[in-house]
Amino acid sequence: MEKKRAQWSSKIGFILAAAGSAVGLGNIWKFPGRAYEGGGGAFLVIYLIIVVALGIPLMLTELSIGRASQANVVTSFEKLGHKGFSWAGWIGVVGAFIITSYYSHVGGWVLRYVFGYITDAPMIYADSTGYFLNMLGALPSGETFFPWIAIVFAAVFMLINAIVIIRGVESGLERFNKIGMPALFILLLILLVRSVTLPGSEDGLAFLLSFRWENVTFQTVLAALGQAFYSLSIGMAIMVTYGSYLSKNENIEKNSVIICLMDTLVAIIAGFIIVPAVFATLGPEQIGKGGSFAFISLARVFEQMPGGQFFGVLFYLLLLFAALTSCTSLIESIVAFLTERFSWKRTGATIAVCLVMFLLGCLYTCSQAAFPIKGIWFDAANGISFPAFGDAMEFLTDRLMIPDCALGICIFVGWVWKPERIIAEVEQSGVRFKFAKLYRVIVRYVAPLAILAILAISFVTGTTLS
Ligand code: PFF
Numbered sequence: 001m002e003k004k005r006a007q008w009s010s011k012i013g014f015i016l017a018a019a020g021s022a023v024g025l026g027n028i029w030k031f032p033g034r035a036y037e038g039g040g041g042a043f044l045v046i047y048l049i050i051v052v053a054l055g056i057p058l059m060l061t062e063l064s065i066g067r068a069s070q071a072n073v074v075t076s077f078e079k080l081g082h083k084g085f086s087w088a089g090w091i092g093v094v095g096a097f098i099i100t101s102y103y104s105h106v107g108g109w110v111l112r113y114v115f116g117y118i119t120d121a122p123m124i125y126a127d128s129t130g131y132f133l134n135m136l137g138a139l140p141s142g143e144t145f146f147p148w149i150a151i152v153f154a155a156v157f158m159l160i161n162a163i164v165i166i167r168g169v170e171s172g173l174e175r176f177n178k179i180g181m182p183a184l185f186i187l188l189l190i191l192l193v194r195s196v197t198l199p200g201s202e203d204g205l206a207f208l209l210s211f212r213w214e215n216v217t218f219q220t221v222l223a224a225l226g227q228a229f230y231s232l233s234i235g236m237a238i239m240v241t242y243g244s245y246l247s248k249n250e251n252i253e254k255n256s257v258i259i260c261l262m263d264t265l266v267a268i269i270a271g272f273i274i275v276p277a278v279f280a281t282l283g284p285e286q287i288g289k290g291g292s293f294a295f296i297s298l299a300r301v302f303e304q305m306p307g308g309q310f311f312g313v314l315f316y317l318l319l320l321f322a323a324l325t326s327c328t329s330l331i332e333s334i335v336a337f338l339t340e341r342f343s344w345k346r347t348g349a350t351i352a353v354c355l356v357m358f359l360l361g362c363l364y365t366c367s368q369a370a371f372p373i374k375g376i377w378f379d380a381a382n383g384i385s386f387p388a389f390g391d392a393m394e395f396l397t398d399r400l401m402i403p404d405c406a407l408g409i410c411i412f413v414g415w416v417w418k419p420e421r422i423i424a425e426v427e428q429s430g431v432r433f434k435f436a437k438l439y440r441v442i443v444r445y446v447a448p449l450a451i452l453a454i455l456a457i458s459f460v461t462g463t464t465l466s
Pocket of ligand 1: 021022023024025026027096099230231232233234235236237238326327329330
């Protein structure tokens with residue numbers, strides 16, 4: 001007998017869970033760096049246009065496929081009668097698996113820093129690079145050792161995820177996001193007030209509100225595109241799974257707008273926290289986007305800020321909530337696939353998946369500083385290269401899998417299954433799809449071309465665009 005499919009118990013529960021998936025590390029530490037590099041206000045405008053023109057339609061597409069098929073990412077294509085497109089779903093599942101493996105470890109580092117700022121703030125301030133490297137198994141002398149601190153915290157982080165997923169869609173995911181997301185917004189607002197009231201923050205604010213169009217290049221636009229996909233959790237088919245738990249009465253068009261705007265609002269607020277704070281303390285040239293920025297450079301910011309230790313704890317708590325709510329969405333889409341496709345029990349599937357992902361993530365963490373574990377990569381600019389294993393994992397998902405999965409979905413909907421079906425699915429709730437005509441053009445032409453451009457540029461130049 002088929003079990004009744006899980007459903008979100010409330011509209012707000014669904015919106016918060018989907019926004020929780022979207023709002024993640026990408027918003028808080030990648031976005032501000034991108035906004036800075038892309039020329040401040042000009043980048044914000046371009047990003048907003050991309051979210052509205054592509055982000056919302058693609059979010060709506062994934063949610064509709066999920067609700068129409070009532071199935072996980074892979075099975076959804078089969079249920080809609082196009083088994084040939086299951087590859088897009090497979091990329092989604094495998095991509096989610098790889099992203100979670102490293103994302104959960106970075107989540108573990110964040111957890112370590114929550115405790116670090118509570119107990120060792122003076123140590124972090126005294127040598128922020130040493131503190132970070134010590135967590136990853138390296139000493140300033142160059143000696144290396146097993147990065148057990150990072151690994152233990154990653155294990156705890158993974159355990160929290162597993163508990164949420166095992167509890168199920170309604171009492172796990174939905175309830176967790178109903179607490180986590182409002183907490184995240186409160187932390188965000190507190191940090192925003194702190195940052196913009198720092199003496200010297202005006203320059204950072206002025207930078208974000210000025211439009212340096214001369215800094216904008218084709219690359220900037222593509223970087224904004226890649227960032228938008230990653231940030232909105234589009235292209236990993238997570239939203240297909242989330243849409244499959246959505247009731248037919250829900251207005252998908254409106255919900256997609258709300259989720260995308262919430263995600264974008266968080267990214268912009270994060271920009272208005274980080275950029276002015278770094279301008280006021282370190283100077284603008286220190287703004288970066290990578291992990292070392294969030295863990296090393298920011299220590300100087302908190303050190304110089306009145307009440308810095310307290311705000312440091314709040315900042316890493318904010319990152320922690322953001323990482324947890326995104327990571328659970330990735331795991332959910334894999335677990336949904338395993339339970340539906342192979343009839344695995346939810347608990348067993350969650351434990352197995354989390355364990356394997358955690359182990360794969362150990363290679364990621366070990367490759368950062370402790371051991372020279374390499375991956376392999378190819379692009380036209382550099383030929384075959386052997387980057388750190390962790391970097392290769394990110395290249396694989398950001399440069400290849402996310403765009404491919406998104407492209408597969410666009411081709412499927414635009415040319416094979418036809419946009420009319422999505423429009424009909426959206427209209428199931430009894431509302432008219434207001435932008436149906438525009439949607440058809442976007443899903444058939446604009447989105448596939450934009451995605452092809454991301455794929456081509458990252459292959460030709462060897463740069464990551466998310
Ligand atoms: N959207 C999340 C972030 O911005 O950090 C990360 C993410 C989650 C990416 C889920 C992709 C995904 F499928």
